Amino acid sequence: MKKTILLSLFLAFATLVFANGTGTKVETGQSVPEFKFHDQNGKKVSISDFKGKVVMINFFATWCPPCRKELPEVQKQIWDKYKDNPNFVMLVFGREQTADELNKFKKENHYTFPIIPDEKRKIFSLFAEQSIPRNFVIGPDGKIIFESIGYTPKDFKNLLDVLAGTFNDNNTKLVIEGNRIDSPFLLAILPKLPFWLLLVALNTIK
Structure with missing residues (x-):
């Protein structure tokens, strides 16, 4: 019982450390903010319409270099893999971009996933x-079970692991000193934490 409480406190603190200073307004564990938008067919949709499904939201811009590196991987490793899964929804939003700009960008890069202005x-x-x-x-x-900022192969791998975990594509689990952690979010966040913080956690939960 003591180990469980200490581990929970550590994870709550780790979440705050991770979120601080990033300009992020939401945190993992919170409900997704309510919003509406028009899909690529012009239909008005609410994010709450997708409750019961796993939803991936990506924000990008056509001029953004790391975005342009990430999107081909989104196409190959996420959209091509999960697009036919009825329990998966992917929403890619072009920040400060018009529909015409996004349609041109999508055509030039041969993307098949929906991109929303x-x-x-x-x-x-x-x-x-x-x-x-x-x-x-x-x-x-x-x-919200996962969030990432920027693009690196390591961060993108964490995203893939989270999605795989939600669909049981693998049995990825993490064990810290005999304490098994199955949360996809934790699998993603732990590699990002300062090394000293991990050491404190390992010493605390023994």
């Missing part, structure tokens, strides 16, 4: 103040 940052501003690319994964209960 967020011309005035109305949706982006619910999640963050600055910095793209950004990814969020929303669980079937409507709560």
Whole structure:
């Protein structure tokens, strides 16, 4: 019981450390902010319409170099893999981009996933103040289970692991000194934490 309480306190603190200073307005464990948008067919949709599904949200801009590095991987490793899964939804928003700009960009790069304009940052501003690319994964209960900022192969691998975990594509689990952690979010966040913080955790939960 003592170990469980200490581990919970550590994870709560780790979440705050991770979120601080990033311009992020939401945290893992919170419900996704409510918003509406028009899909690529012109239909008005609410994010709450997708409750019960796993939703990945990506914010990017056509001029953003790391975004342009990430999107081909999104196409190959996420969209091509999960697009036919009825329990998966992917929403890619072009921050401060028009529909014409996004349609041209999509055609030039041969992307097949839907890209939605967020011309005035109305949706982006619910999640963050600055910095793209950004990814969020929303669980079937409507709560945020993962978030990332920027693009590195390591961060993208964490995103893939989270998605794989939600669909049981693998049995990825993490063990810290005999304490098994199954949360996809934790699998993603732990590699990002300062080494000293991990040492404190390992010594605390023994």
